[in-house]
Amino acid sequence: MNPYAAEEQKTILGHPRGLFVLFFAEMWERFSYYGMRALLIFYLVQHWMYSDSEASVIYGAYTALVYIAPVVGGYLADRYLGQRKAVLFGAVLLTFGHFLMAFEGDGGQSAAEINIFWLALAFIIVGSGFLKANISVMVGQLYPRTDIRRDPAYTIFYMGINLGAMLGSLIAGYLGQTYGWAYGFGAAGVGMLLGLVVFVMGKPLLMGRGESRVPERLAAPVLGGLRFEWMLYILGVAAVGLVWFLLQHQKLVGGLLGASGVLLIGFVLWKAVFKLERQDRDRILAALYLIIGSVLFWALFEQAGASLNLFTDRSVDRTIFGWEVPASMFQSLNSFYIITLAPIFAMVWLWLAKRGFEPSAPAKFALGVVLVGAGFLVLVAGAKSAGAGATPVIFIFLIYLLHTLGELCLSPVGLSAMNRLSPANMASLIMGAWFFASATGNFAAGLISAATGGEGGGVARVMEVYSNVGWLAVGVGVVMLLIAPLIRRLMHLDTLKDDEPALAGQDGIGEPVAAGTRLDQERRP
Numbered sequence: 001m002n003p004y005a006a007e008e009q010k011t012i013l014g015h016p017r018g019l020f021v022l023f024f025a026e027m028w029e030r031f032s033y034y035g036m037r038a039l040l041i042f043y044l045v046q047h048w049m050y051s052d053s054e055a056s057v058i059y060g061a062y063t064a065l066v067y068i069a070p071v072v073g074g075y076l077a078d079r080y081l082g083q084r085k086a087v088l089f090g091a092v093l094l095t096f097g098h099f100l101m102a103f104e105g106d107g108g109q110s111a112a113e114i115n116i117f118w119l120a121l122a123f124i125i126v127g128s129g130f131l132k133a134n135i136s137v138m139v140g141q142l143y144p145r146t147d148i149r150r151d152p153a154y155t156i157f158y159m160g161i162n163l164g165a166m167l168g169s170l171i172a173g174y175l176g177q178t179y180g181w182a183y184g185f186g187a188a189g190v191g192m193l194l195g196l197v198v199f200v201m202g203k204p205l206l207m208g209r210g211e212s213r214v215p216e217r218l219a220a221p222v223l224g225g226l227r228f229e230w231m232l233y234i235l236g237v238a239a240v241g242l243v244w245f246l247l248q249h250q251k252l253v254g255g256l257l258g259a260s261g262v263l264l265i266g267f268v269l270w271k272a273v274f275k276l277e278r279q280d281r282d283r284i285l286a287a288l289y290l291i292i293g294s295v296l297f298w299a300l301f302e303q304a305g306a307s308l309n310l311f312t313d314r315s316v317d318r319t320i321f322g323w324e325v326p327a328s329m330f331q332s333l334n335s336f337y338i339i340t341l342a343p344i345f346a347m348v349w350l351w352l353a354k355r356g357f358e359p360s361a362p363a364k365f366a367l368g369v370v371l372v373g374a375g376f377l378v379l380v381a382g383a384k385s386a387g388a389g390a391t392p393v394i395f396i397f398l399i400y401l402l403h404t405l406g407e408l409c410l411s412p413v414g415l416s417a418m419n420r421l422s423p424a425n426m427a428s429l430i431m432g433a434w435f436f437a438s439a440t441g442n443f444a445a446g447l448i449s450a451a452t453g454g455e456g457g458g459v460a461r462v463m464e465v466y467s468n469v470g471w472l473a474v475g476v477g478v479v480m481l482l483i484a485p486l487i488r489r490l491m492h493l494d495t496l497k498d499d500e501p502a503l504a505g506q507d508g509i510g511e512p513v514a515a516g517t518r519l520d521q522e523r524r525p
Contacts, residue, residue, distance in 0.1 A: 013156075014149065015142075015149060015152075015153055015156065016142045016143075016205075016207070017205045018138075018142050018202070018205045018206040018207055018209065019139065019142055019153055019156065019157065020205075021198065021199065021202030021203075021205050021206060022135055022138055022139055022157060022160075022206075023156065023157055023159075023160035024160065024195075024198045024202075025087075025091075025135065025195050025196075025198045025199035025202070026135055026157065026160050026161055026164070026195070027160040027161065027163050027164035027195070028164055028191045028192060028194040028195030028196075028198060029091065029094065029131060029135075029164065029191075029192060029195040030160075030161045030162070030163075030164035030165045030168065031164035031165070031167050031168035031171075031172075031188070031191035031192075031194075031195070032094065032098045032164075032168060032188040032189065032191040032192035032195070033066075033124075033128070033165075033168070033188075034164070034165035034166075034168040034169050034331065034335070035167075035168030035169060035171065035172025035173065035184065035185075035187060035188040035191060036098065036101060036124075036168075036172065036184075036185060036188045037063075037169075037305045037331070038168070038169040038172060038173040038176075038184075038305070038309075038328040038329070038331040038332075039172065039173060039176040039177070039181065039184050039185070039328055040059060040062070040305065041055055041056070041059050041305060041306050041309050041310060042176075042177065042309070042310075042313070042327075042328065043176075043181055044058055044059065045310070047104065047107045047181060048107060048108065048109055048114060048117070049107065049108050049109060050109070051453065052310060052449075052450070052452075052453035053450040053453040054450075055306075056306050056307065056446050056447075056449035056450040056452075056453065057250050057446050057447070057450050058247070058250060058446075059305065059306050059446050059449065060250075060306070060442055060443045060444070060445055060446010060447060060449065060450075061246070061247060061250040061253040061254075061443065061446060062121055062125070062247060063302060063305070063439075063442035063443075063445070063446070064253055064257060064439040064440070064442045064443035064446070065125045065243060065246065065247070065253060065439070066124070066125050066128045066129075066132075066439070066442070067128075067132075067435045067436065067438035067439030067441075067442055068129075068256075068257065068260065068435070068436055068439035069125055069126060069128055069129025069130075069132075069243075070128070070129050070132045070133035070134075070431070070432045070435040070436075071129075071133075071260070071264060071429075071432035071433065071435065071436050072129055072239075072432075073086055073090065073129035073130040073131070073132070073133060073134060073432070074133040074134060074137075074429055074431055074432030074435075075429060075432065076130075076232060077130075077133075077134045077137075077210075078213075078426070078427070078429060079213075079214075080212065080213075080214060080217060080218060080228075080229075080232060081212055081218070081229070081232060082210050082211045082212035082213065083134040083135070083137050083138045083141070083209075083210030084138070084203070084206065084209070084210035084211060085211075085212065085229075086130045086131070086134045087130065087131050087134050087135050087138070087199060087210070088196075088199060088200070089127075089130050089233060089236060090126075090127045090128065090129065090130030090131030090132075090134075091127065091131055091192070091195060091196040091199060092127070092196065093123050093124075093126055093127030093130065093236070093237075093240075094123070094124055094127035094128065094131065094192050094195075094196075095127075095189065095192045095193050095196055096123050096127075097119075097120045097121070097122070097123025097124035097127055098120070098124065098185065098188045098189035098191075098192045099186070099189035100116055100119060100120035100123060101117070101120045101121075101124075101185035101186075101188065101189065102181075102182045102185045102186040102189060103116045103117075103120075103182075104117075104180075104181045104182050104185075118244050118247050118248060119240070119244055121243075121244075121247055122240045122241070122243040122244040122247060123240055125243050125247075126236060126237075126239050126240050126243055130236065132435055133431040133432045133434075133435050134210070134431075136157075136415050136419075136431055137210070137419065137427050137431050138206070138209055138210045139153060139154060139157050139415075139419075140154075140416070140419035140420075140427065141209040141210060142207075142209060145420055145496060145497070146496055146497065148350070148353060148354075150416050150419075150420065151346070151349055151350070151353075151412070151413065151416050152346045152349070152350055154412045154413075154415045154416045155342050155343075155345060155346040155349075155408075155412045156342075156346070157412075157415075158338065158342060158411065158412040158415070159338065159339055159342045159343070162334070162335035162336075162338040162339055162342070163335065163339055164191070164335075165331075165332070165334070165335040166332040166335030166336050166339065167191075167332075168187075168188060168191060169328065169329060169331035169332035169335065170329055170332045171187055172184040172185070172187045172188045172191075172328075173326060173328030173329045173331060173332070174326060174328075174329055175187055176328065177326040177327070177328050178326065250446075253443065254443060257439060257440055257443055260436075261436065261440060264433055264436055265288065265433075268284060268288065268426075268429070268430070268433060269284075269288070271284075271426065272284035272285065276423065279492045279495055280423055282490040282491070282492055283421040283422070283490065283491055283492060284421065284422065284426075284430070285490055286362075286421060286487050286488075286490040286491045287417065287418055287421040287422060287430055287433075288433075289362070289487050289490075290361065290362065290365055290414060290417055290418075290487075291418075291433050291434055291436075291437045292437065293362075293365050293369070293480060294365065294410060294414060294434070294437045294438070294441065295437050295440050295441045295444070296369060296441070296472075296473060296476055297365075297368055297369050297372050297406065297410055297441065297473075298437065298438050298440075298441025298442060298444075298445065299440075299441040299442075299444035299445045299448060299469075300372045300373065300376065300445070300448070300469055300470075300473055301372050301403055301406070301407065301441075301445075302441060302442050302445035303445055303448065303449060304331060304334060304400070304403070305331065306445060306446060306449035307448070307449035307452040307453075307462065307465075308399070309327060309328065309330075309331065310327075310449075311391075311452075311459075311462055312327045312330050312396055313327035315383070315390060315391055315459050315462075316390055316391045316392075316393055316395075316396055317389075317390040317391065317392060317393055318330075318393055319393075320393065330396055330400070333396070333397060333400035333401075333404075334400050334403060334404050334407070337400060337401055337404035337405075338404055338407065338408065341404065341405070341408060342408060342412075345408045360484055360485070360487070360488040360491075361413050361414075361416075361417045361488070361491070362480065362483075362484035362485075362487035362488055363481060363484040363488075364409040364410060364413050365409070365410050365413070365414070365480060365484075366477050366478070366480035366481035366484055367406070367409045367410075367477070367481070368406040368407065368408075368409035368410030368411075368477075369406070369410075369473050369474075369476055369477035369480060370406070370473065370474050370477030370478065370481070371402050371403070371405050371406030371409065371477075372402070372403055372406040372407075372473055373469070373470045373471065373472065373473025373474040373475075373476075373477060374402050374470070374473075374474060375398070375399040375400075375401075375402035375403045375406070375470070376399065376466040376467070376469060376470030376473075377466075377467065377470040377471070377474070378395065378398050378399060378402060379391075379395050379396075379398070379399045379466060380463050380466050380467045380470065381395075382394070382395030382398070383395070383459060383462075383463050384463070391459075414434060415431075415434070417491075418430050418431050418433075418434045419431065420496070421491060448465065448469060451465050452465045452466075
């Protein structure tokens with residue numbers, strides 16, 4: 001008997017109520033992250049006195065670690081903790097880290113307080129590792145694999161992400177650049193605390209989704225009576241020290257990304273080739289194609305928090321109705337556009353799907369890459385039209401619009417595709433690989449941003465880099481569009497079926513059981 005049958009009948013806008021618990025929890029987490037992100041490059045340059053190039057590399061290393069950490073957090077959730085406990089632990093670490101950001105000191109790289117700054121970033125990174133991939137997986141766990149509500153659900157979830165991001169950029173950005181860094185970062189900390197409260201209070205609406213596969217393993221004593229679950233939490237806190245070190249040695253982050261990327265892709269390929277049946281193997285290969293294809297997109301898209309943020313501050317006429325808008329507040333444009341356009345995209349995709357005309361996920365990815373490149377080309381045209389004067393602010397609105405259209409073609413669709421294409425006991429691993437691609441893209445974004453400050457910097461240098469990467473993205477996107485039909489065939493969507501409880505690693509109410517029981521898709525070694 002399903003103990004959650006009554007709850008499953010209760011919906012909001014046709015979706016399980018648990019979706020909106022995840023919506024609001026992630027909304028406040030994104031409020032804190034993007035509120036801090038809007039200020040970070042300015043904080044590095046104006047408070048800690050790093051050069052543009054140095055600050056860009058630090059920014060890239062930080063954001064890369066934020067996105068690579070979910071690979072580890074996803075594995076621990078899949079194997080031991082379950083997604084719900086992983087998200088809860090991550091939220092606690094994030095809350096602590098964001099409040100530590102409020103300790104700014106007197107500034108300058110010789111200040112003792114800079115160590116608190118590195119520590120705050122380390123807590124945020126490790127917390128994100130436990131939260132990011134796993135809360136996205138929980139969205140998918142609320143629906144059968146073939147449910148046509150899945151893509152719209154992820155789009156709704158993505159709206160929650162961007163509502164928080166918009167409010168965080170506006171509120172924390174304004175407070176930080178108007179009243180002081182501590183006010184902006186403190187507001188981000190309050191937002192994260194609210195996210196934690198929502199997630200804890202909304203547990204009953206999640207209908208048992210995301211619980212541990214092996215609760216007896218978590219309760220087992222280790223190291224003289226300490227519960228195994230608590231040992232995992234202690235190791236998570238200890239990882240903060242390692243990340244604190246890596247943040248101060250950014251070249252090691254690049255090496256870590258390269259080595260771990262090879263290992264991760266190799267491991268996923270090994271499981272796909274030797275552990276899965278043919279169709280599931282093909283689906284994993286298609287997922288890897290989408291994962292790798294997203295790297296270029298994120299490398300360009302994430303200029304928003306680095307070089308594009310600095311360019312907006314220094315080279316754009318930001319006066320609107322007589323008010324010179326703080327540059328950090330323009331970070332909210334991307335989120336505003338998503339909130340405005342996401343419902344339209346959800347309805348259009350659903351309308352096309354019912355009539356058999358919806359573009360495939362690979363085709364949507366290709367369009368996303370083309371649009372992110374086109375955004376930079378439009379900005380370059382705008383800067384050239386201004387001559388020696390400041391770039392009109394309308395071109396900042398336009399680049400964010402094109403980038404947002406590209407993001408809506410790629411990111412929510414990617415989240416859904418990762419969950420749909422992967423076997424249940426690889427779900428968090430594949431979602432972690434998706435975020436690993438974001439990590440690689442973010443590190444590359446830092447290098448691209450650093451390049452805009454090379455050779456004396458200035459508008460000419462920024463526009464040269466933007467022109468080069470813009471044309472590169474458009475060319476790659478066209479090639480991706482041409483091979484999209486081949487990738488779609490690898491997805492085997494016509495044979496995709498909902499998991500049967502006895503064979504799909506579930507107990508009948510959607511909860512995965514111990515690893516090794518997926519007899520239909522993975523054989524135990």
